[in-house]
Amino acid sequence: MDGIFLQQMVNGLTLGSVYGLIAIGYTMVYGIIGMINFAHGEVYMVSAYLAAIGLAVLSFFGVESFPFLILGTLIFTLVVTGVYGVVIERIAYKPLRSSTRLAPLISAIGMSLILQNYVQLSQGARQQGVPTLLEGALRLTVGSGFVQLTYTKLFILAAAFVGMAVLTYLIQYTTLGRMCRAVQQDRKMASILGVNTDRIISSVFIIGAAMAALAGVLITMNYGTFDFYAGFIIGIKAFTAAVLGGIGSLPGAMLGGLILGVSESQFASMANSDFKDVFSFSLLVLILIFRPQGLLGRPHVTKV
Template sequence: MEPSILAQQTVNGLVLGTSYGLIAIGYTMVYGIIGMINFAHGEIYMVSAYLTAIFLAVLASFGITSVPFTLVVVLAATICVTALHGWFLERIAYRPLRNSTRLAPLITAIGLSLVLQNYVRLSQGARSQGIPTLLQGSFAIPIDSHGNLIRITHVQTLIVIVALLSMAVLTFIMHRTSLGRACRATEQDRIMASLLGIDTDRVIAIVFIIGAAMAAIAGVLVSLNYGSFDFHIGFVTGIKAFTAAVLGGIGSLPGAMLGGLILGLAESFFAGFVNSDYKDVFAFSLLVLILIFRPSGLLGQPQITKV
Protein backbone atom coordinates (compact mmCIF):
# COMPACT_ATOMS: atom_id res chain seq x y z
CA MET A 1 0.00 0.00 0.00
CA GLU A 2 1.48 3.28 -1.06
CA PRO A 3 1.51 6.04 1.55
CA SER A 4 0.25 8.60 -0.95
CA ILE A 5 -2.83 6.51 -1.71
CA LEU A 6 -3.43 5.95 1.99
CA ALA A 7 -3.14 9.69 2.64
CA GLN A 8 -5.45 10.54 -0.23
CA GLN A 9 -8.08 8.09 0.99
CA THR A 10 -7.84 9.63 4.45
CA VAL A 11 -8.48 13.06 2.95
CA ASN A 12 -11.45 11.69 0.97
CA GLY A 13 -12.87 10.12 4.07
CA LEU A 14 -12.39 13.20 6.24
CA VAL A 15 -14.10 15.51 3.76
CA LEU A 16 -17.01 13.13 3.26
CA GLY A 17 -17.24 12.57 7.00
CA THR A 18 -17.31 16.29 7.76
CA SER A 19 -20.33 16.77 5.53
CA TYR A 20 -22.09 13.81 7.16
CA GLY A 21 -21.24 15.29 10.54
CA LEU A 22 -22.70 18.70 9.70
CA ILE A 23 -26.01 17.14 8.68
CA ALA A 24 -25.91 14.72 11.61
CA ILE A 25 -25.93 17.69 14.00
CA GLY A 26 -29.48 18.49 12.94
CA TYR A 27 -30.62 14.94 13.69
CA THR A 28 -28.82 14.77 16.96
CA MET A 29 -30.04 18.11 18.34
CA VAL A 30 -33.67 17.49 17.45
CA TYR A 31 -33.46 14.01 18.88
CA GLY A 32 -31.81 15.27 22.04
CA ILE A 33 -34.50 17.79 22.72
CA ILE A 34 -37.74 16.07 21.75
CA GLY A 35 -36.66 12.48 21.20
CA MET A 36 -37.82 12.37 17.62
CA ILE A 37 -36.06 11.18 14.47
CA ASN A 38 -36.59 14.02 12.04
CA PHE A 39 -36.58 12.11 8.78
CA ALA A 40 -37.32 15.28 6.85
CA HIS A 41 -33.92 16.67 7.79
CA GLY A 42 -32.22 15.15 4.74
CA GLU A 43 -34.71 17.00 2.57
CA ILE A 44 -33.87 20.26 4.34
CA TYR A 45 -30.31 19.68 3.18
CA MET A 46 -31.60 19.05 -0.35
CA VAL A 47 -33.60 22.29 -0.27
CA SER A 48 -30.51 24.19 0.80
CA ALA A 49 -28.58 22.83 -2.19
CA TYR A 50 -31.28 24.23 -4.49
CA LEU A 51 -31.26 27.54 -2.64
CA THR A 52 -27.48 27.76 -3.14
CA ALA A 53 -27.82 27.37 -6.88
CA ILE A 54 -30.72 29.81 -7.04
CA PHE A 55 -28.94 32.53 -5.05
CA LEU A 56 -25.80 32.03 -7.10
CA ALA A 57 -27.83 32.48 -10.26
CA VAL A 58 -29.50 35.59 -8.87
CA LEU A 59 -26.15 37.14 -7.92
CA ALA A 60 -24.72 36.24 -11.32
CA SER A 61 -27.66 37.96 -13.01
CA PHE A 62 -26.68 41.17 -11.20
CA GLY A 63 -23.24 40.82 -12.67
CA ILE A 64 -21.50 40.19 -9.36
CA THR A 65 -18.33 38.21 -9.90
CA SER A 66 -16.29 38.67 -6.73
CA VAL A 67 -15.89 35.14 -5.38
CA PRO A 68 -15.50 35.89 -1.63
CA PHE A 69 -18.45 38.30 -1.70
CA THR A 70 -20.64 35.81 -3.58
CA LEU A 71 -19.70 33.03 -1.19
CA VAL A 72 -20.53 35.02 1.92
CA VAL A 73 -23.81 36.35 0.55
CA VAL A 74 -24.95 32.95 -0.72
CA LEU A 75 -23.99 31.25 2.51
CA ALA A 76 -25.85 33.85 4.58
CA ALA A 77 -28.96 33.87 2.39
CA THR A 78 -29.12 30.08 2.18
CA ILE A 79 -28.72 29.71 5.93
CA CYS A 80 -31.52 32.20 6.56
CA VAL A 81 -34.04 30.73 4.16
CA THR A 82 -33.23 27.13 5.07
CA ALA A 83 -33.51 27.94 8.77
CA LEU A 84 -36.90 29.46 8.03
CA HIS A 85 -37.90 26.19 6.38
CA GLY A 86 -36.82 24.31 9.50
CA TRP A 87 -38.80 26.62 11.72
CA PHE A 88 -41.88 26.52 9.53
CA LEU A 89 -41.98 22.73 9.37
CA GLU A 90 -41.64 22.50 13.12
CA ARG A 91 -44.44 24.99 13.59
CA ILE A 92 -47.00 23.41 11.26
CA ALA A 93 -46.17 19.72 11.42
CA TYR A 94 -44.40 18.86 14.65
CA ARG A 95 -45.69 21.28 17.26
CA PRO A 96 -49.30 20.03 17.04
CA LEU A 97 -47.94 16.58 17.88
CA ARG A 98 -45.82 17.65 20.82
CA ASN A 99 -47.69 15.63 23.43
CA SER A 100 -48.78 12.75 21.29
CA THR A 101 -47.30 9.28 20.88
CA ARG A 102 -43.64 8.87 20.11
CA LEU A 103 -44.25 7.46 16.63
CA ALA A 104 -46.70 10.05 15.33
CA PRO A 105 -44.07 12.72 14.57
CA LEU A 106 -41.93 10.05 12.92
CA ILE A 107 -44.67 9.31 10.41
CA THR A 108 -45.29 13.03 9.89
CA ALA A 109 -41.60 13.40 9.17
CA ILE A 110 -41.72 10.66 6.55
CA GLY A 111 -44.75 12.33 5.00
CA LEU A 112 -43.05 15.72 5.07
CA SER A 113 -39.98 14.40 3.35
CA LEU A 114 -42.18 13.07 0.53
CA VAL A 115 -43.91 16.44 0.33
CA LEU A 116 -40.65 18.41 0.24
CA GLN A 117 -39.10 16.13 -2.36
CA ASN A 118 -42.05 16.39 -4.67
CA TYR A 119 -42.61 20.08 -4.09
CA VAL A 120 -39.05 20.72 -5.23
CA ARG A 121 -39.40 18.31 -8.15
CA LEU A 122 -42.60 19.93 -9.36
CA SER A 123 -41.20 23.44 -8.97
CA GLN A 124 -37.71 22.92 -10.30
CA GLY A 125 -38.13 19.93 -12.57
CA ALA A 126 -36.63 16.50 -12.19
CA ARG A 127 -33.38 17.33 -13.96
CA SER A 128 -30.01 17.35 -12.27
CA GLN A 129 -29.04 20.88 -11.41
CA GLY A 130 -25.56 22.27 -11.36
CA ILE A 131 -23.53 24.94 -9.72
CA PRO A 132 -20.86 26.86 -11.59
CA THR A 133 -17.35 26.28 -10.35
CA LEU A 134 -16.52 29.16 -8.03
CA LEU A 135 -13.29 27.95 -6.50
CA GLN A 136 -11.04 26.03 -8.76
CA GLY A 137 -7.68 24.53 -8.12
CA SER A 138 -6.21 22.41 -5.40
CA PHE A 139 -3.29 22.08 -3.05
CA ALA A 140 -0.84 19.42 -4.10
CA ILE A 141 1.10 18.05 -1.14
CA PRO A 142 4.08 15.83 -1.90
CA ILE A 143 4.12 12.68 0.20
CA ASP A 144 7.33 10.90 -0.72
CA SER A 145 10.46 11.47 -2.75
CA HIS A 146 9.08 9.74 -5.87
CA GLY A 147 6.88 12.67 -6.70
CA ASN A 148 3.70 11.02 -5.39
CA LEU A 149 1.35 13.64 -4.06
CA ILE A 150 -2.10 14.05 -2.67
CA ARG A 151 -4.55 16.64 -3.87
CA ILE A 152 -6.94 18.61 -1.71
CA THR A 153 -9.16 20.99 -3.62
CA HIS A 154 -9.78 24.44 -2.26
CA VAL A 155 -13.44 23.64 -1.74
CA GLN A 156 -12.54 20.58 0.31
CA THR A 157 -10.30 22.71 2.49
CA LEU A 158 -13.12 25.20 2.88
CA ILE A 159 -15.52 22.45 3.94
CA VAL A 160 -13.25 21.31 6.75
CA ILE A 161 -12.49 24.86 7.95
CA VAL A 162 -16.10 26.04 7.92
CA ALA A 163 -17.26 22.84 9.61
CA LEU A 164 -14.71 23.23 12.39
CA LEU A 165 -15.66 26.88 12.82
CA SER A 166 -19.37 26.19 13.00
CA MET A 167 -18.77 23.34 15.45
CA ALA A 168 -16.81 25.73 17.65
CA VAL A 169 -19.54 28.38 17.48
CA LEU A 170 -22.22 25.83 18.22
CA THR A 171 -20.32 24.41 21.19
CA PHE A 172 -19.87 27.94 22.52
CA ILE A 173 -23.59 28.65 22.17
CA MET A 174 -24.56 25.43 23.88
CA HIS A 175 -22.18 25.77 26.81
CA ARG A 176 -21.66 29.46 27.42
CA THR A 177 -24.89 31.30 26.62
CA SER A 178 -28.24 31.45 28.33
CA LEU A 179 -29.85 30.07 25.20
CA GLY A 180 -27.59 27.03 25.39
CA ARG A 181 -28.45 26.56 29.04
CA ALA A 182 -32.14 26.73 28.18
CA CYS A 183 -31.59 24.13 25.47
CA ARG A 184 -29.80 21.78 27.81
CA ALA A 185 -32.40 22.27 30.51
CA THR A 186 -35.23 21.51 28.07
CA GLU A 187 -33.34 18.48 26.89
CA GLN A 188 -33.07 17.08 30.39
CA ASP A 189 -36.61 17.70 31.53
CA ARG A 190 -39.04 19.63 29.44
CA ILE A 191 -41.75 19.97 32.09
CA MET A 192 -39.34 21.10 34.77
CA ALA A 193 -37.74 23.58 32.38
CA SER A 194 -41.08 25.14 31.54
CA LEU A 195 -41.91 25.36 35.25
CA LEU A 196 -38.71 27.33 35.70
CA GLY A 197 -39.86 29.91 33.17
CA ILE A 198 -38.20 28.63 30.03
CA ASP A 199 -40.38 28.96 26.95
CA THR A 200 -39.77 25.38 25.80
CA ASP A 201 -41.70 25.79 22.55
CA ARG A 202 -39.37 28.63 21.64
CA VAL A 203 -36.32 26.60 22.59
CA ILE A 204 -37.46 23.66 20.47
CA ALA A 205 -38.11 26.00 17.55
CA ILE A 206 -34.59 27.40 17.92
CA VAL A 207 -33.13 23.90 17.92
CA PHE A 208 -34.90 23.21 14.62
CA ILE A 209 -33.53 26.48 13.27
CA ILE A 210 -29.97 25.63 14.32
CA GLY A 211 -30.26 22.13 12.85
CA ALA A 212 -31.54 23.49 9.55
CA ALA A 213 -28.80 26.13 9.51
CA MET A 214 -26.12 23.46 9.90
CA ALA A 215 -27.72 21.45 7.10
CA ALA A 216 -27.66 24.64 5.02
CA ILE A 217 -23.92 25.08 5.62
CA ALA A 218 -23.43 21.50 4.49
CA GLY A 219 -25.75 22.08 1.53
CA VAL A 220 -23.81 25.10 0.27
CA LEU A 221 -20.37 23.56 0.71
CA VAL A 222 -21.19 20.09 -0.56
CA SER A 223 -22.94 21.42 -3.66
CA LEU A 224 -19.92 23.59 -4.37
CA ASN A 225 -17.75 20.52 -3.97
CA TYR A 226 -19.63 18.14 -6.27
CA GLY A 227 -21.06 20.78 -8.58
CA SER A 228 -24.36 19.01 -9.07
CA PHE A 229 -27.39 17.82 -7.16
CA ASP A 230 -30.94 16.71 -7.77
CA PHE A 231 -34.11 16.49 -5.72
CA HIS A 232 -33.19 12.97 -4.63
CA ILE A 233 -29.95 13.67 -2.75
CA GLY A 234 -31.66 14.25 0.59
CA PHE A 235 -32.60 10.63 1.01
CA VAL A 236 -29.24 8.86 0.69
CA THR A 237 -27.35 11.58 2.54
CA GLY A 238 -30.04 11.78 5.19
CA ILE A 239 -29.80 8.07 6.02
CA LYS A 240 -26.01 8.25 6.18
CA ALA A 241 -26.07 11.33 8.40
CA PHE A 242 -28.64 9.74 10.67
CA THR A 243 -26.43 6.67 10.91
CA ALA A 244 -23.53 8.95 11.83
CA ALA A 245 -25.58 10.62 14.54
CA VAL A 246 -26.51 7.29 16.11
CA LEU A 247 -22.98 5.96 15.77
CA GLY A 248 -21.61 8.90 17.72
CA GLY A 249 -24.34 8.69 20.30
CA ILE A 250 -27.54 10.45 19.40
CA GLY A 251 -28.02 13.64 21.39
CA SER A 252 -24.32 14.41 21.61
CA LEU A 253 -22.88 17.23 19.47
CA PRO A 254 -19.24 16.08 19.31
CA GLY A 255 -20.64 12.58 18.87
CA ALA A 256 -22.39 13.61 15.66
CA MET A 257 -19.16 14.94 14.20
CA LEU A 258 -17.17 11.94 15.39
CA GLY A 259 -19.78 9.56 13.99
CA GLY A 260 -19.67 11.40 10.67
CA LEU A 261 -15.90 11.19 10.48
CA ILE A 262 -15.84 7.48 11.36
CA LEU A 263 -18.51 6.73 8.80
CA GLY A 264 -16.75 8.79 6.12
CA LEU A 265 -13.38 7.17 6.78
CA ALA A 266 -14.88 3.69 6.94
CA GLU A 267 -16.60 4.13 3.59
CA SER A 268 -13.56 5.64 2.00
CA PHE A 269 -11.11 3.01 3.20
CA PHE A 270 -13.38 0.11 2.44
CA ALA A 271 -14.18 1.39 -1.04
CA GLY A 272 -10.56 2.23 -1.67
CA PHE A 273 -8.85 -0.87 -0.40
CA VAL A 274 -11.44 -3.62 -0.47
CA ASN A 275 -14.47 -3.21 -2.69
CA SER A 276 -16.73 -0.29 -3.40
CA ASP A 277 -19.69 -2.60 -4.11
CA TYR A 278 -19.88 -3.55 -0.47
CA LYS A 279 -18.89 -0.27 1.18
CA ASP A 280 -22.38 0.46 2.46
CA VAL A 281 -22.73 -3.09 3.75
CA PHE A 282 -19.50 -2.51 5.65
CA ALA A 283 -20.66 0.86 6.98
CA PHE A 284 -23.93 -0.55 8.29
CA SER A 285 -22.24 -3.67 9.71
CA LEU A 286 -19.80 -1.40 11.55
CA LEU A 287 -22.75 0.48 12.99
CA VAL A 288 -24.42 -2.71 14.19
CA LEU A 289 -21.16 -3.96 15.72
CA ILE A 290 -20.44 -0.71 17.53
CA LEU A 291 -23.96 -0.53 18.89
CA ILE A 292 -23.78 -4.11 20.16
CA PHE A 293 -20.77 -3.24 22.26
CA ARG A 294 -21.78 0.31 23.06
CA PRO A 295 -25.58 0.37 22.95
CA SER A 296 -25.73 4.15 23.33
CA GLY A 297 -23.25 5.02 20.64
CA LEU A 298 -19.68 6.17 21.08
CA LEU A 299 -20.21 9.37 23.07
CA GLY A 300 -23.83 8.90 24.10
CA GLN A 301 -24.99 8.87 27.68
CA PRO A 302 -26.42 5.51 28.61
CA GLN A 303 -30.11 5.85 29.34
CA ILE A 304 -30.96 5.42 32.95
CA THR A 305 -34.32 3.85 33.37
CA LYS A 306 -36.17 4.91 36.44
CA VAL A 307 -38.82 2.77 37.96
Protein backbone atom coordinates in the same frame (compact mmCIF):
# COMPACT_ATOMS: atom_id res chain seq x y z
CA MET B 1 0.01 3.12 -1.34
CA ASP B 2 0.86 5.85 1.19
CA GLY B 3 -0.28 8.51 -1.23
CA ILE B 4 -3.56 6.72 -1.90
CA PHE B 5 -4.19 6.20 1.81
CA LEU B 6 -3.55 9.86 2.65
CA GLN B 7 -5.60 11.07 -0.32
CA GLN B 8 -8.53 8.97 0.87
CA MET B 9 -8.03 10.36 4.37
CA VAL B 10 -8.39 13.88 3.00
CA ASN B 11 -11.47 12.88 1.01
CA GLY B 12 -12.92 11.11 4.03
CA LEU B 13 -12.37 14.03 6.39
CA THR B 14 -14.01 16.38 3.89
CA LEU B 15 -17.02 14.11 3.48
CA GLY B 16 -17.13 13.29 7.20
CA SER B 17 -17.23 16.94 8.22
CA VAL B 18 -20.35 17.36 6.06
CA TYR B 19 -21.91 14.23 7.57
CA GLY B 20 -21.17 15.67 11.00
CA LEU B 21 -22.88 18.99 10.26
CA ILE B 22 -26.04 17.22 9.11
CA ALA B 23 -25.87 14.77 12.04
CA ILE B 24 -25.97 17.74 14.44
CA GLY B 25 -29.55 18.41 13.33
CA TYR B 26 -30.58 14.85 14.18
CA THR B 27 -28.85 14.85 17.54
CA MET B 28 -30.13 18.27 18.67
CA VAL B 29 -33.76 17.48 17.89
CA TYR B 30 -33.48 14.09 19.56
CA GLY B 31 -31.80 15.63 22.60
CA ILE B 32 -34.59 18.16 23.08
CA ILE B 33 -37.80 16.25 22.23
CA GLY B 34 -36.60 12.64 22.01
CA MET B 35 -37.68 12.20 18.39
CA ILE B 36 -35.81 11.60 15.14
CA ASN B 37 -36.45 14.19 12.43
CA PHE B 38 -36.41 11.96 9.36
CA ALA B 39 -37.23 14.97 7.17
CA HIS B 40 -33.80 16.41 8.00
CA GLY B 41 -32.13 14.86 4.94
CA GLU B 42 -34.62 16.67 2.72
CA VAL B 43 -33.80 19.94 4.51
CA TYR B 44 -30.22 19.40 3.33
CA MET B 45 -31.50 18.68 -0.19
CA VAL B 46 -33.56 21.89 -0.23
CA SER B 47 -30.52 23.87 0.92
CA ALA B 48 -28.52 22.56 -2.07
CA TYR B 49 -31.16 24.01 -4.43
CA LEU B 50 -31.25 27.25 -2.45
CA ALA B 51 -27.46 27.50 -2.71
CA ALA B 52 -27.68 27.15 -6.50
CA ILE B 53 -30.42 29.80 -6.64
CA GLY B 54 -28.39 32.16 -4.46
CA LEU B 55 -25.30 31.72 -6.62
CA ALA B 56 -27.32 32.32 -9.80
CA VAL B 57 -28.93 35.50 -8.45
CA LEU B 58 -25.65 36.96 -7.18
CA SER B 59 -23.89 36.11 -10.46
CA PHE B 60 -26.74 37.75 -12.38
CA PHE B 61 -26.12 40.99 -10.47
CA GLY B 62 -22.41 40.87 -11.28
CA VAL B 63 -20.98 39.52 -8.00
CA GLU B 64 -17.88 37.55 -8.97
CA SER B 65 -15.59 37.81 -5.95
CA PHE B 66 -15.52 34.46 -4.16
CA PRO B 67 -15.77 35.86 -0.57
CA PHE B 68 -18.83 37.99 -1.39
CA LEU B 69 -20.35 35.25 -3.54
CA ILE B 70 -20.07 32.52 -0.91
CA LEU B 71 -20.99 34.82 1.99
CA GLY B 72 -24.14 36.06 0.24
CA THR B 73 -25.10 32.51 -0.73
CA LEU B 74 -24.55 31.26 2.82
CA ILE B 75 -26.66 34.01 4.39
CA PHE B 76 -29.51 33.48 1.92
CA THR B 77 -29.42 29.69 2.30
CA LEU B 78 -29.18 29.73 6.10
CA VAL B 79 -32.12 32.12 6.49
CA VAL B 80 -34.49 30.38 4.08
CA THR B 81 -33.55 26.89 5.29
CA GLY B 82 -34.16 28.04 8.87
CA VAL B 83 -37.69 28.98 7.84
CA TYR B 84 -38.14 25.46 6.45
CA GLY B 85 -36.98 24.07 9.80
CA VAL B 86 -39.60 26.10 11.70
CA VAL B 87 -42.37 25.08 9.29
CA ILE B 88 -41.48 21.40 9.64
CA GLU B 89 -41.55 21.68 13.44
CA ARG B 90 -44.89 23.49 13.48
CA ILE B 91 -46.60 21.14 11.01
CA ALA B 92 -45.05 17.71 11.60
CA TYR B 93 -44.02 17.76 15.26
CA LYS B 94 -45.74 20.36 17.45
CA PRO B 95 -49.29 18.92 17.11
CA LEU B 96 -47.95 15.43 17.98
CA ARG B 97 -45.73 16.10 20.99
CA SER B 98 -48.11 14.43 23.44
CA SER B 99 -48.92 11.48 21.15
CA THR B 100 -47.17 8.13 20.86
CA ARG B 101 -43.64 8.00 19.45
CA LEU B 102 -44.83 6.34 16.26
CA ALA B 103 -47.04 9.25 15.16
CA PRO B 104 -44.24 11.89 14.82
CA LEU B 105 -42.08 9.32 13.03
CA ILE B 106 -44.76 8.71 10.41
CA SER B 107 -45.39 12.46 10.18
CA ALA B 108 -41.69 13.13 9.57
CA ILE B 109 -41.53 10.50 6.83
CA GLY B 110 -44.60 12.10 5.24
CA MET B 111 -42.95 15.52 5.40
CA SER B 112 -39.85 14.03 3.76
CA LEU B 113 -41.93 12.73 0.84
CA ILE B 114 -43.74 16.06 0.55
CA LEU B 115 -40.44 17.96 0.28
CA GLN B 116 -39.07 15.51 -2.28
CA ASN B 117 -42.11 15.80 -4.53
CA TYR B 118 -42.39 19.56 -4.01
CA VAL B 119 -38.80 20.05 -5.24
CA GLN B 120 -39.26 17.55 -8.06
CA LEU B 121 -42.33 19.38 -9.35
CA SER B 122 -40.96 22.89 -8.88
CA GLN B 123 -37.36 22.34 -10.02
CA GLY B 124 -37.62 19.28 -12.25
CA ALA B 125 -36.36 15.72 -11.87
CA ARG B 126 -33.16 16.25 -13.82
CA GLN B 127 -29.83 16.54 -12.06
CA GLN B 128 -28.81 20.14 -11.42
CA GLY B 129 -25.32 21.60 -11.19
CA VAL B 130 -23.24 24.65 -10.30
CA PRO B 131 -19.86 25.75 -11.67
CA THR B 132 -16.63 25.38 -9.73
CA LEU B 133 -16.24 28.43 -7.52
CA LEU B 134 -12.74 27.89 -6.17
CA GLU B 135 -10.10 26.73 -8.61
CA GLY B 136 -6.67 25.35 -7.81
CA ALA B 137 -5.08 22.80 -5.51
CA LEU B 138 -2.02 22.03 -3.42
CA ARG B 139 -0.02 18.93 -4.36
CA LEU B 140 2.12 17.31 -1.69
CA THR B 141 4.60 14.57 -2.59
CA VAL B 142 4.30 11.49 -0.36
CA GLY B 143 6.75 8.68 -1.13
CA SER B 144 6.31 7.68 -4.73
CA GLY B 145 2.88 9.32 -4.95
CA PHE B 146 1.26 12.60 -4.06
CA VAL B 147 -1.73 14.00 -2.17
CA GLN B 148 -3.89 16.67 -3.77
CA LEU B 149 -5.62 19.19 -1.53
CA THR B 150 -8.02 21.26 -3.58
CA TYR B 151 -8.81 24.73 -2.29
CA THR B 152 -12.47 23.69 -2.24
CA LYS B 153 -11.74 20.82 0.18
CA LEU B 154 -9.65 23.09 2.39
CA PHE B 155 -12.46 25.63 2.47
CA ILE B 156 -15.00 22.91 3.35
CA LEU B 157 -12.86 21.67 6.26
CA ALA B 158 -12.32 25.21 7.54
CA ALA B 159 -16.01 26.15 7.21
CA ALA B 160 -17.15 22.96 8.96
CA PHE B 161 -14.70 23.60 11.82
CA VAL B 162 -15.86 27.22 12.19
CA GLY B 163 -19.52 26.15 12.08
CA MET B 164 -18.96 23.56 14.81
CA ALA B 165 -16.96 26.05 16.91
CA VAL B 166 -19.72 28.69 16.66
CA LEU B 167 -22.37 26.12 17.58
CA THR B 168 -20.33 24.89 20.55
CA TYR B 169 -19.97 28.46 21.82
CA LEU B 170 -23.70 29.04 21.32
CA ILE B 171 -24.69 25.95 23.32
CA GLN B 172 -22.08 26.25 26.07
CA TYR B 173 -21.79 29.98 26.76
CA THR B 174 -25.00 31.78 25.76
CA THR B 175 -28.38 32.16 27.42
CA LEU B 176 -30.06 30.32 24.55
CA GLY B 177 -27.62 27.45 24.98
CA ARG B 178 -28.27 27.21 28.71
CA MET B 179 -32.03 27.12 28.08
CA CYS B 180 -31.53 24.41 25.46
CA ARG B 181 -29.58 22.31 27.93
CA ALA B 182 -32.23 22.89 30.60
CA VAL B 183 -35.03 21.77 28.26
CA GLN B 184 -32.98 18.74 27.26
CA GLN B 185 -32.51 17.67 30.88
CA ASP B 186 -36.11 18.23 32.07
CA ARG B 187 -38.65 19.96 29.85
CA LYS B 188 -41.36 20.22 32.51
CA MET B 189 -39.05 21.69 35.14
CA ALA B 190 -37.58 24.15 32.63
CA SER B 191 -41.11 25.30 31.79
CA ILE B 192 -41.94 25.74 35.48
CA LEU B 193 -38.81 27.88 35.89
CA GLY B 194 -39.96 30.23 33.13
CA VAL B 195 -38.26 28.84 30.02
CA ASN B 196 -40.41 29.15 26.90
CA THR B 197 -40.05 25.55 25.77
CA ASP B 198 -41.98 26.09 22.52
CA ARG B 199 -39.56 28.81 21.48
CA ILE B 200 -36.55 26.69 22.45
CA ILE B 201 -37.78 23.71 20.45
CA SER B 202 -38.36 25.97 17.42
CA SER B 203 -34.87 27.44 17.89
CA VAL B 204 -33.36 23.95 17.92
CA PHE B 205 -35.06 23.14 14.61
CA ILE B 206 -33.70 26.41 13.18
CA ILE B 207 -30.16 25.63 14.36
CA GLY B 208 -30.33 22.09 13.00
CA ALA B 209 -31.65 23.36 9.66
CA ALA B 210 -28.86 25.97 9.55
CA MET B 211 -26.22 23.26 10.02
CA ALA B 212 -27.83 21.25 7.22
CA ALA B 213 -27.83 24.41 5.08
CA LEU B 214 -24.12 24.91 5.68
CA ALA B 215 -23.53 21.29 4.69
CA GLY B 216 -25.69 21.77 1.59
CA VAL B 217 -23.65 24.75 0.42
CA LEU B 218 -20.34 22.99 1.10
CA ILE B 219 -21.18 19.68 -0.56
CA THR B 220 -22.68 21.50 -3.56
CA MET B 221 -19.36 23.31 -3.92
CA ASN B 222 -17.47 20.02 -3.68
CA TYR B 223 -19.48 17.84 -6.07
CA GLY B 224 -21.23 20.49 -8.15
CA THR B 225 -24.31 18.33 -8.82
CA PHE B 226 -27.48 17.41 -6.92
CA ASP B 227 -31.07 16.32 -7.48
CA PHE B 228 -34.37 16.08 -5.61
CA TYR B 229 -33.41 12.64 -4.21
CA ALA B 230 -30.03 13.76 -2.85
CA GLY B 231 -31.24 14.09 0.73
CA PHE B 232 -32.31 10.48 1.25
CA ILE B 233 -28.97 8.65 1.16
CA ILE B 234 -26.92 11.39 2.80
CA GLY B 235 -29.64 11.83 5.42
CA ILE B 236 -29.43 8.15 6.38
CA LYS B 237 -25.64 8.36 6.49
CA ALA B 238 -25.78 11.44 8.71
CA PHE B 239 -28.20 9.58 10.96
CA THR B 240 -25.67 6.72 11.07
CA ALA B 241 -23.01 9.25 12.09
CA ALA B 242 -25.26 10.59 14.85
CA VAL B 243 -25.92 7.07 16.18
CA LEU B 244 -22.23 6.16 15.90
CA GLY B 245 -21.12 9.18 17.91
CA GLY B 246 -23.99 8.96 20.38
CA ILE B 247 -27.39 10.39 19.56
CA GLY B 248 -27.90 13.50 21.70
CA SER B 249 -24.17 14.37 21.86
CA LEU B 250 -22.93 17.28 19.71
CA PRO B 251 -19.24 16.25 19.86
CA GLY B 252 -20.39 12.71 19.14
CA ALA B 253 -22.23 13.82 16.00
CA MET B 254 -19.11 15.41 14.54
CA LEU B 255 -16.89 12.52 15.67
CA GLY B 256 -19.29 10.00 14.18
CA GLY B 257 -19.38 11.95 10.91
CA LEU B 258 -15.59 12.02 10.63
CA ILE B 259 -15.25 8.32 11.46
CA LEU B 260 -17.94 7.38 8.95
CA GLY B 261 -16.49 9.60 6.22
CA VAL B 262 -12.95 8.28 6.63
CA SER B 263 -14.11 4.64 6.91
CA GLU B 264 -16.27 4.95 3.82
CA SER B 265 -13.49 6.54 1.77
CA GLN B 266 -10.93 3.92 2.81
CA PHE B 267 -13.41 1.12 2.10
CA ALA B 268 -14.07 2.57 -1.37
CA SER B 269 -10.33 2.59 -2.12
CA MET B 270 -9.81 -1.03 -1.00
CA ALA B 271 -13.01 -2.52 -2.43
CA ASN B 272 -15.56 -1.66 -5.09
CA SER B 273 -16.79 1.90 -4.51
CA ASP B 274 -20.29 0.77 -5.56
CA PHE B 275 -20.56 -0.98 -2.19
CA LYS B 276 -19.65 1.98 0.02
CA ASP B 277 -23.32 2.60 0.85
CA VAL B 278 -23.66 -1.05 1.90
CA PHE B 279 -20.73 -0.52 4.24
CA SER B 280 -22.36 2.54 5.82
CA PHE B 281 -25.69 0.83 6.40
CA SER B 282 -24.01 -2.32 7.71
CA LEU B 283 -22.14 -0.14 10.19
CA LEU B 284 -25.47 1.33 11.34
CA VAL B 285 -26.88 -2.15 11.97
CA LEU B 286 -23.79 -3.20 13.94
CA ILE B 287 -23.89 -0.05 16.07
CA LEU B 288 -27.57 -0.57 16.92
CA ILE B 289 -26.87 -4.19 17.88
CA PHE B 290 -23.66 -3.90 19.89
CA ARG B 291 -23.51 -0.30 21.14
CA PRO B 292 -26.84 1.48 20.66
CA GLN B 293 -25.76 4.43 22.86
CA GLY B 294 -22.86 5.23 20.49
CA LEU B 295 -19.26 6.15 21.27
CA LEU B 296 -19.92 9.25 23.39
CA GLY B 297 -23.56 8.65 24.29
CA ARG B 298 -24.90 7.46 27.60
CA PRO B 299 -27.17 4.44 28.06
CA HIS B 300 -30.81 5.42 28.56
CA VAL B 301 -31.87 4.93 32.17
CA THR B 302 -35.55 4.63 33.02
CA LYS B 303 -36.45 6.20 36.35
CA VAL B 304 -38.94 4.30 38.51
